[in-house]
Amino acid sequence: xxxxxxxxxxxxxxxxxxxxxxxxxxxxxxSNKGIKVLDLEGKKANKSQFSSYISKNKPxxxxxxxxxxxxxxGGYDNEILxxxxxxxxxxxxxxxxxxxxxxxxxxxxxxxxxxxxxxxxYSRSYWLIRSISKSTRPLNDSVAKLFLEPSNQVPIxxxxxxxxxxxxxxxxxxxxxxxxxxxxxxxxxEERDAAFFLFANLSCQVMYGQGTAKL
Amino acid sequence: xxxxxxxxxxxxxxxxxxxVVARINALSKELEISVGGENITREEILKxxxxxNELGREVIEMQxxxxxxxxxxxxxxxx
Numbered sequence: 001x002x003x004x005x006x007x008x009x010x011x012x013x014x015x016x017x018x019x020x021x022x023x024x025x026x027x028x029x030x031s032n033k034g035i036k037v038l039d040l041e042g043k044k045a046n047k048s049q050f051s052s053y054i055s056k057n058k059p060x061x062x063x064x065x066x067x068x069x070x071x072x073x074g075g076y077d078n079e080i081l082x083x084x085x086x087x088x089x090x091x092x093x094x095x096x097x098x099x100x101x102x103x104x105x106x107x108x109x110x111x112x113x114x115x116x117x118x119x120x121x122y123s124r125s126y127w128l129i130r131s132i133s134k135s136t137r138p139l140n141d142s143v144a145k146l147f148l149e150p151s152n153q154v155p156i157x158x159x160x161x162x163x164x165x166x167x168x169x170x171x172x173x174x175x176x177x178x179x180x181x182x183x184x185x186x187x188x189x190e191e192r193d194a195a196f197f198l199f200a201n202l203s204c205q206v207m208y209g210q211g212t213a214k215l
Numbered sequence: 216x217x218x219x220x221x222x223x224x225x226x227x228x229x230x231x232x233x234x235v236v237a238r239i240n241a242l243s244k245e246l247e248i249s250v251g252g253e254n255i256t257r258e259e260i261l262k263x264x265x266x267x268n269e270l271g272r273e274v275i276e277m278q279x280x281x282x283x284x285x286x287x288x289x290x291x292x293x294x
Protein backbone atom coordinates (compact mmCIF):
# COMPACT_ATOMS: atom_id res chain seq x y z
CA UNK A 1 0.00 0.00 0.00
CA UNK A 2 2.92 2.36 0.66
CA UNK A 3 1.26 4.33 3.45
CA UNK A 4 3.02 5.44 6.58
CA UNK A 5 1.54 5.69 10.07
CA UNK A 6 3.23 7.72 12.78
CA UNK A 7 2.06 7.20 16.32
CA UNK A 8 3.09 8.65 19.61
CA UNK A 9 2.61 6.57 22.73
CA UNK A 10 4.25 7.97 25.82
CA UNK A 11 4.18 5.86 28.97
CA UNK A 12 5.20 8.21 31.75
CA UNK A 13 2.28 7.38 34.04
CA UNK A 14 -0.42 4.74 34.43
CA UNK A 15 -3.04 6.27 32.12
CA UNK A 16 -0.55 6.81 29.30
CA UNK A 17 0.81 3.31 29.92
CA UNK A 18 -2.67 1.99 29.20
CA UNK A 19 -2.79 3.93 25.92
CA UNK A 20 0.73 2.66 25.19
CA UNK A 21 -0.27 -0.98 25.45
CA UNK A 22 -3.62 -0.67 23.73
CA UNK A 23 -1.98 1.14 20.82
CA UNK A 24 0.01 -2.04 20.16
CA UNK A 25 -3.15 -3.48 18.67
CA UNK A 26 -3.16 -0.69 16.10
CA UNK A 27 0.50 -1.30 15.31
CA UNK A 28 -0.24 -4.98 14.78
CA UNK A 29 -3.07 -4.17 12.39
CA UNK A 30 -0.90 -1.74 10.45
CA SER A 31 1.90 -4.27 10.15
CA ASN A 32 -0.56 -6.89 8.90
CA LYS A 33 -1.65 -4.49 6.17
CA GLY A 34 1.89 -3.69 5.12
CA ILE A 35 1.78 -0.15 6.42
CA LYS A 36 5.08 1.27 7.64
CA VAL A 37 4.83 2.23 11.30
CA LEU A 38 6.87 5.01 12.88
CA ASP A 39 6.49 4.18 16.55
CA LEU A 40 7.45 7.08 18.83
CA GLU A 41 7.12 5.05 22.00
CA GLY A 42 7.96 6.12 25.52
CA LYS A 43 10.61 8.83 25.65
CA LYS A 44 10.79 8.95 21.87
CA ALA A 45 7.47 10.79 22.00
CA ASN A 46 9.27 14.14 22.25
CA LYS A 47 8.94 17.24 20.12
CA SER A 48 12.28 16.93 18.39
CA GLN A 49 11.74 13.37 17.19
CA PHE A 50 8.10 14.07 16.37
CA SER A 51 8.98 16.94 14.06
CA SER A 52 11.97 15.15 12.57
CA TYR A 53 10.11 11.92 11.80
CA ILE A 54 7.26 13.78 10.13
CA SER A 55 9.55 15.95 8.05
CA LYS A 56 11.69 13.03 6.86
CA ASN A 57 9.05 10.33 6.38
CA LYS A 58 5.91 12.27 5.50
CA PRO A 59 3.40 9.93 7.16
CA UNK A 60 -0.16 10.15 5.86
CA UNK A 61 -1.74 9.23 9.20
CA UNK A 62 -0.80 10.58 12.61
CA UNK A 63 -2.16 8.83 15.71
CA UNK A 64 -1.30 10.78 18.84
CA UNK A 65 -1.80 9.55 22.40
CA UNK A 66 -1.26 11.59 25.52
CA UNK A 67 -2.30 14.52 27.61
CA UNK A 68 -3.97 17.31 25.72
CA UNK A 69 -5.58 20.68 25.99
CA UNK A 70 -7.82 22.68 23.69
CA UNK A 71 -4.92 23.88 21.57
CA UNK A 72 -2.16 21.31 21.98
CA UNK A 73 -1.21 17.68 22.39
CA GLY A 74 1.57 16.37 24.61
CA GLY A 75 3.99 13.51 24.51
CA TYR A 76 6.35 12.00 27.08
CA ASP A 77 6.19 13.90 30.37
CA ASN A 78 3.56 16.07 28.71
CA GLU A 79 6.07 17.89 26.50
CA ILE A 80 3.95 19.65 23.89
CA LEU A 81 4.34 17.96 20.52
CA UNK A 82 1.77 19.82 18.46
CA UNK A 83 0.19 23.22 18.81
CA UNK A 84 -0.66 26.21 16.68
CA UNK A 85 3.01 27.06 16.20
CA UNK A 86 3.89 23.94 14.22
CA UNK A 87 0.58 22.79 12.72
CA UNK A 88 1.15 24.30 9.32
CA UNK A 89 4.65 22.95 8.95
CA UNK A 90 3.78 19.40 9.94
CA UNK A 91 0.20 18.60 9.05
CA UNK A 92 -0.42 19.49 5.42
CA UNK A 93 -2.56 16.82 3.77
CA UNK A 94 -2.43 14.50 6.75
CA UNK A 95 -5.13 12.65 8.66
CA UNK A 96 -4.89 13.05 12.42
CA UNK A 97 -6.42 11.04 15.21
CA UNK A 98 -5.71 12.57 18.59
CA UNK A 99 -6.60 10.44 21.61
CA UNK A 100 -6.39 13.05 24.33
CA UNK A 101 -8.56 15.58 26.10
CA UNK A 102 -9.99 18.63 24.40
CA UNK A 103 -7.72 18.89 21.34
CA UNK A 104 -10.82 18.63 19.20
CA UNK A 105 -12.05 21.94 20.56
CA UNK A 106 -9.44 24.25 19.05
CA UNK A 107 -6.48 22.32 17.63
CA UNK A 108 -8.78 20.20 15.48
CA UNK A 109 -10.42 22.98 13.44
CA UNK A 110 -7.19 24.96 13.48
CA UNK A 111 -5.26 22.08 11.92
CA UNK A 112 -7.82 21.86 9.11
CA UNK A 113 -7.38 25.56 8.50
CA UNK A 114 -3.66 24.96 8.20
CA UNK A 115 -4.02 22.24 5.60
CA UNK A 116 -4.60 18.94 7.42
CA UNK A 117 -6.89 16.67 5.43
CA UNK A 118 -8.95 15.53 8.40
CA UNK A 119 -8.99 15.42 12.18
CA UNK A 120 -10.74 13.12 14.62
CA UNK A 121 -10.44 13.79 18.33
CA TYR A 122 -12.33 14.80 21.44
CA SER A 123 -13.65 18.29 22.12
CA ARG A 124 -13.88 17.81 25.88
CA SER A 125 -12.36 15.52 28.47
CA TYR A 126 -11.37 12.04 27.33
CA TRP A 127 -12.20 9.70 30.20
CA LEU A 128 -10.60 6.35 30.83
CA ILE A 129 -11.90 4.07 33.56
CA ARG A 130 -9.58 1.28 34.69
CA SER A 131 -9.74 -1.70 37.03
CA ILE A 132 -7.30 -1.35 39.90
CA SER A 133 -6.68 -5.10 39.96
CA LYS A 134 -5.63 -5.10 36.29
CA SER A 135 -3.30 -2.12 36.36
CA THR A 136 -0.21 -4.24 35.75
CA ARG A 137 -1.91 -5.98 32.81
CA PRO A 138 -3.67 -3.24 30.83
CA LEU A 139 -4.62 -5.50 27.94
CA ASN A 140 -6.52 -7.76 30.36
CA ASP A 141 -8.55 -4.89 31.79
CA SER A 142 -12.13 -5.60 30.70
CA VAL A 143 -13.40 -2.18 31.79
CA ALA A 144 -10.70 -0.23 29.98
CA LYS A 145 -11.33 -2.45 26.96
CA LEU A 146 -14.83 -1.00 26.66
CA PHE A 147 -13.24 2.43 26.20
CA LEU A 148 -10.14 1.67 24.22
CA GLU A 149 -11.36 -0.88 21.69
CA PRO A 150 -13.85 1.56 20.11
CA SER A 151 -11.26 4.30 20.34
CA ASN A 152 -8.76 2.10 18.47
CA GLN A 153 -11.36 1.65 15.75
CA VAL A 154 -10.53 5.05 14.30
CA PRO A 155 -6.97 4.23 13.22
CA ILE A 156 -7.77 0.56 12.61
CA UNK A 157 -10.61 1.43 10.24
CA UNK A 158 -8.39 3.88 8.39
CA UNK A 159 -5.70 1.22 8.11
CA UNK A 160 -8.28 -1.17 6.70
CA UNK A 161 -9.09 1.29 3.95
CA UNK A 162 -12.17 3.06 5.27
CA UNK A 163 -12.37 6.80 4.86
CA UNK A 164 -12.37 9.29 7.72
CA UNK A 165 -16.17 9.54 8.01
CA UNK A 166 -16.58 5.78 7.95
CA UNK A 167 -13.86 5.37 10.56
CA UNK A 168 -15.46 7.99 12.80
CA UNK A 169 -18.85 6.31 12.40
CA UNK A 170 -17.37 2.90 13.17
CA UNK A 171 -15.86 4.20 16.41
CA UNK A 172 -19.13 5.88 17.37
CA UNK A 173 -21.08 2.71 16.63
CA UNK A 174 -18.80 0.61 18.79
CA UNK A 175 -19.00 3.09 21.64
CA UNK A 176 -22.80 2.97 21.46
CA UNK A 177 -22.77 -0.80 21.38
CA UNK A 178 -20.49 -0.96 24.41
CA UNK A 179 -22.56 1.65 26.20
CA UNK A 180 -25.77 -0.32 25.59
CA UNK A 181 -24.08 -3.38 27.05
CA UNK A 182 -22.72 -1.44 30.03
CA UNK A 183 -26.15 -0.20 31.09
CA UNK A 184 -27.68 -3.65 30.70
CA UNK A 185 -28.15 -6.28 33.36
CA UNK A 186 -25.43 -8.37 31.68
CA UNK A 187 -22.74 -5.89 32.71
CA UNK A 188 -20.80 -6.14 35.95
CA UNK A 189 -21.19 -3.47 38.62
CA GLU A 190 -17.87 -1.94 37.56
CA GLU A 191 -18.88 -1.88 33.90
CA ARG A 192 -22.19 -0.25 34.76
CA ASP A 193 -20.45 2.37 36.90
CA ALA A 194 -18.16 3.22 34.01
CA ALA A 195 -20.95 3.63 31.45
CA PHE A 196 -21.53 7.34 32.08
CA PHE A 197 -17.90 8.12 31.27
CA LEU A 198 -18.02 6.22 27.99
CA PHE A 199 -21.13 8.22 27.17
CA ALA A 200 -19.09 11.37 27.77
CA ASN A 201 -16.40 10.22 25.30
CA LEU A 202 -19.03 9.25 22.75
CA SER A 203 -20.66 12.66 23.02
CA CYS A 204 -17.52 14.69 22.52
CA GLN A 205 -15.78 12.72 19.77
CA VAL A 206 -15.55 15.08 16.80
CA MET A 207 -14.51 14.96 13.17
CA TYR A 208 -13.35 17.82 10.96
CA GLY A 209 -12.14 18.16 7.40
CA GLN A 210 -12.59 15.81 4.48
CA GLY A 211 -14.74 12.86 5.45
CA THR A 212 -13.75 11.17 2.22
CA ALA A 213 -10.04 11.31 2.97
CA LYS A 214 -8.40 7.91 3.31
CA LEU A 215 -4.98 6.27 3.27
CA UNK B 216 -21.08 20.80 23.15
CA UNK B 217 -24.72 21.67 23.65
CA UNK B 218 -25.57 24.98 25.22
CA UNK B 219 -27.69 23.91 28.16
CA UNK B 220 -30.01 26.82 28.81
CA UNK B 221 -31.71 24.66 31.41
CA UNK B 222 -28.64 25.03 33.60
CA UNK B 223 -29.52 28.64 34.21
CA UNK B 224 -32.28 27.18 36.37
CA UNK B 225 -30.59 26.99 39.78
CA UNK B 226 -32.99 24.40 41.06
CA UNK B 227 -32.21 22.12 38.14
CA UNK B 228 -28.51 22.76 38.56
CA UNK B 229 -28.70 21.72 42.23
CA UNK B 230 -30.63 18.60 41.29
CA UNK B 231 -28.08 17.65 38.66
CA UNK B 232 -25.25 18.27 41.14
CA UNK B 233 -26.92 15.91 43.61
CA UNK B 234 -27.20 13.28 40.91
CA VAL B 235 -23.56 13.65 39.98
CA VAL B 236 -22.43 13.52 43.61
CA ALA B 237 -24.48 10.36 44.18
CA ARG B 238 -23.12 8.80 40.99
CA ILE B 239 -19.49 9.55 41.85
CA ASN B 240 -19.88 8.42 45.47
CA ALA B 241 -21.42 5.15 44.30
CA LEU B 242 -18.56 4.30 41.94
CA SER B 243 -17.05 0.91 42.61
CA LYS B 244 -13.85 1.12 44.64
CA GLU B 245 -12.31 -1.29 42.13
CA LEU B 246 -12.26 1.48 39.52
CA GLU B 247 -9.72 4.19 38.87
CA ILE B 248 -10.53 7.25 36.83
CA SER B 249 -8.27 9.17 34.54
CA VAL B 250 -9.07 12.19 32.46
CA GLY B 251 -6.73 13.61 29.90
CA GLY B 252 -4.02 11.15 30.74
CA GLU B 253 -3.98 11.99 34.44
CA ASN B 254 -5.46 10.16 37.38
CA ILE B 255 -8.23 11.92 39.22
CA THR B 256 -9.80 10.88 42.50
CA ARG B 257 -13.49 10.81 43.28
CA GLU B 258 -12.91 13.58 45.80
CA GLU B 259 -11.30 15.79 43.15
CA ILE B 260 -14.23 15.28 40.80
CA LEU B 261 -16.70 16.10 43.58
CA LYS B 262 -14.73 19.19 44.52
CA UNK B 263 -14.80 20.34 40.91
CA UNK B 264 -18.54 19.80 40.73
CA UNK B 265 -19.20 21.70 43.96
CA UNK B 266 -16.85 24.53 42.99
CA UNK B 267 -18.33 24.75 39.51
CA ASN B 268 -14.92 24.95 37.82
CA GLU B 269 -14.41 23.95 34.20
CA LEU B 270 -14.27 20.23 34.88
CA GLY B 271 -17.17 20.43 37.28
CA ARG B 272 -19.36 22.28 34.79
CA GLU B 273 -18.45 19.77 32.12
CA VAL B 274 -19.49 16.84 34.31
CA ILE B 275 -22.79 18.54 35.15
CA GLU B 276 -23.50 19.32 31.50
CA MET B 277 -22.68 15.75 30.54
CA GLN B 278 -25.07 14.43 33.22
CA UNK B 279 -27.83 16.64 31.83
CA UNK B 280 -27.13 15.49 28.29
CA UNK B 281 -27.12 11.90 29.51
CA UNK B 282 -30.57 12.29 31.05
CA UNK B 283 -31.89 14.11 28.01
CA UNK B 284 -30.55 11.58 25.51
CA UNK B 285 -31.93 8.66 27.54
CA UNK B 286 -35.39 10.24 27.76
CA UNK B 287 -35.39 11.00 24.02
CA UNK B 288 -34.04 7.59 23.08
CA UNK B 289 -31.08 9.21 21.29
CA UNK B 290 -28.63 7.15 23.25
CA UNK B 291 -29.61 4.02 21.36
CA UNK B 292 -29.48 5.53 17.87
CA UNK B 293 -26.70 4.58 15.53
CA UNK B 294 -24.48 6.92 13.53
